[in-house]
Amino acid sequence: KNEVEQSPQNLTAQEGEFITINCSYSVGISALHWLQQHPGGGIVSLFMLSSGKKKHGRLIATINIQEKHSSLHITASHPRDSAVYICAVLREFETSGSRLTFGEGTQLTVNP
Amino acid sequence: DAGVIQSPRHEVTEMGQEVTLRCKPISGHNSLFWYRQTMMRGLELLIYFNNNVPIDDSGMPEDRFSAKMPNASFSTLKIQPSEPRDSAVYFCASSFGLGGAYGYTFGSGTRLTVV
Numbered sequence: 001k002n003e004v005e006q007s008p009q010n011l012t013a014q015e016g017e018f019i020t021i022n023c024s025y026s027v028g029i030s031a032l033h034w035l036q037q038h039p040g041g042g043i044v045s046l047f048m049l050s051s052g053k054k055k056h057g058r059l060i061a062t063i064n065i066q067e068k069h070s071s072l073h074i075t076a077s078h079p080r081d082s083a084v085y086i087c088a089v090l091r092e093f094e095t096s097g098s099r100l101t102f103g104e105g106t107q108l109t110v111n112p
Numbered sequence: 113d114a115g116v117i118q119s120p121r122h123e124v125t126e127m128g129q130e131v132t133l134r135c136k137p138i139s140g141h142n143s144l145f146w147y148r149q150t151m152m153r154g155l156e157l158l159i160y161f162n163n164n165v166p167i168d169d170s171g172m173p174e175d176r177f178s179a180k181m182p183n184a185s186f187s188t189l190k191i192q193p194s195e196p197r198d199s200a201v202y203f204c205a206s207s208f209g210l211g212g213a214y215g216y217t218f219g220s221g222t223r224l225t226v227v
Contacts, residue, residue: 033215033216035218040223041220041221042203042219042220043218043221045215045217045218086154088155097143097209098209099157099168100145100216102154102155102156103154104154
């Protein structure tokens with residue numbers, strides 16, 4: 001079982017729909033990242049959060065530390081939101097500081 | 113700041129050749145990470161440096177891979193000899209703090225194809 005699991009793996013939506021991507025993890029973490037990767041492109045950090053909720057434009061990220069679960073929501077989705085969204089958890093190691101462990105990503109396609 | 117700068121963006125090489133990937137982190141960041149991304153395994157940490165010192169290289173696949181950080185503004189990842197299974201996108205990321213506890217900035221990646 002992967003330490004970080006995302007669902008769904010693939011998601012197709014119509015423009016304007018509300019989208020939710022989920023991330024569950026099984027290890028203790030100090031923070032969680034949501035990353036975005038466009039086809040052939042680099043990786044952009046959308047959010048880093050350790051509790052509660054953060055909002056940036058049409059994107060909202062929430063985390064429940066007790067339940068070890070995070071969600072990324074996109075309101076009023078647009079074709080330009082089509083990308084792979086990756087959940088990554090930051091874990092603390094005694095001798096080597098923090099490291100990211102990545103989920104497998106969710107491929108989102110938003111059709112016009 | 114121009115962000116994390118990687119070069120080249122694309123590299124095609126023949127099996128057995130040496131490949132060198134380059135990364136310039138964000139000025140002031142003291143942690144640097146090399147990741148590899150493949151369809152099969154997703155993103156994997158290869159090695160990370162803090163204050164130019166390798167802290168964790170447990171992700172480096174084998175002796176054919178080596179990484180250096182001679183100063184705070186430059187790092188290289190070298191593969192010698194390269195093999196087709198090394199084909200992947202290699203990302204460099206930098207951050208402030210040990211292990212990136214304060215957020216990461218990724219480079220645009222180097223797409224390596226070994227034929």
